[in-house]
Amino acid sequence: EDKVVQSPLSLVVHEGDTVTLNCSYEVTNFRSLLWYKQEKKAPTFLFMLTSSGIEKKSGRLSSILDKKELFSILNITATQTGDSAVYLCALSGGSNYKLTFGKGTLLTVNP
Amino acid sequence: EAQVTQNPRYLITVTGKKLTVTCSQNMNHEYMSWYRQDPGLGLRQIYYSMNVEVTDKGDVPEGYKVSRKEKRNFPLILESPSPNQTSLYFCASSALGAGVHNEQFFGPGTRLTVL
Numbered sequence: 001e002d003k004v005v006q007s008p009l010s011l012v013v014h015e016g017d018t019v020t021l022n023c024s025y026e027v028t029n030f031r032s033l034l035w036y037k038q039e040k041k042a043p044t045f046l047f048m049l050t051s052s053g054i055e056k057k058s059g060r061l062s063s064i065l066d067k068k069e070l071f072s073i074l075n076i077t078a079t080q081t082g083d084s085a086v087y088l089c090a091l092s093g094g095s096n097y098k099l100t101f102g103k104g105t106l107l108t109v110n111p
Numbered sequence: 112e113a114q115v116t117q118n119p120r121y122l123i124t125v126t127g128k129k130l131t132v133t134c135s136q137n138m139n140h141e142y143m144s145w146y147r148q149d150p151g152l153g154l155r156q157i158y159y160s161m162n163v164e165v166t167d168k169g170d171v172p173e174g175y176k177v178s179r180k181e182k183r184n185f186p187l188i189l190e191s192p193s194p195n196q197t198s199l200y201f202c203a204s205s206a207l208g209a210g211v212h213n214e215q216f217f218g219p220g221t222r223l224t225v226l
Contacts, residue, residue, distance in 0.1 A: 034215070042201055042217035043154070088154065090215075097161055097207070098169055099144065099215070103153035 002027045004091045006102035014110050017079050021105045024071040027093030033072050035063055036088040038104070043088055046074070079109045113138045115218035117202050123224045124192055132187045132221050134202030142205045143185035144169070144215070145177065147198040154201070160185055161207070192225040199223075 003026040013019055025033065032050045036043035047056040049065035049072060056063050060079075065072045076083055086104040093100075115136045124130055136143065144159040146169075156169030160179040174196055176188040185204075189196060202218040 036215075042220055043215075044217075045214040048214065090154075096167055097142065097159060098167075099156055099159070100170070101146075101154040101156075103151070 002091055002093050002098065002100040004089055004100050004102035006087075006089050006105050008105060009103065010106040010108070012108045012110065013079055015080060017109075018075065018077045019079060019107060021074040021076075021087050021089075021107070022071060023073070023089030023102055025089075025091045025093075026070065027091055029093050029095060030067065031092040031097075033065055034090045034092070034099075035072070035074050036090065038086045038088055039084075046087075076107075079107075081109050081111055083107060084109045113216065115202055115204055115216050117200075117218035117221050119221060120219060121222050123226065125226050126193055127191050130189050130192060130223075132189075132200060132202075132223070134185045134187065134218060135183050136185075136204040136216070137183065138204060138206070138216065139182065140204035140216075141182070141207045142215075143179065144203045145175070145185070145187045146201045146203065147171065147196075148201065148220075149198050157187070157200075192223075194225050197223060197225050 007022045034048050035046040047063045054065040060077045062075045088104045089102040091100045118133045141162045145157040146154045155171045158177040160166045200221045203215045205215040206213045
């Protein structure tokens, strides 16, 4: 059974700090790993990482995938209060197209 | 505008009264999925569909049914709702390319309370 574990479960930082969110996984046949941001509504897509795309960057956010060690990290530099949200990691793998989500990391950025 | 719509957005019902939550997308996506989100448990997949007439169970399918008769619609049916199905439900859709999930677009969510 596919498994996704995110850490930490919650994190409180000050504006301007850099944060690293972790996602480790177990899967029999890796397809892709996706990161989402969820504020008080539906999740919104951040990145997709695959075997052919193991590093992504968009502004202050970046993500890498380590297929050998089976983890991904999401980095946010120069955090802002608007970055406060739950960050979700999702894994697509196995013999079917199920998507397995981790429980998320609650990030709180204080002014 | 590309979007996933769900109806109703809020629903309070009683145990045993059949209900359907509709989901529709206008992006011609092959893949559609239902999730429930509960505090401390995160997002869990209920059912998904790879295309018309192709559906499969996710991690928590018990007590739910789905159908995919048209590409754009993927209703979630609760034949006999119970209080443990009180939750926030999301429908999502995505294109499938080269065997991988692309960006999933989520609907706005349906908050269901079963008394």
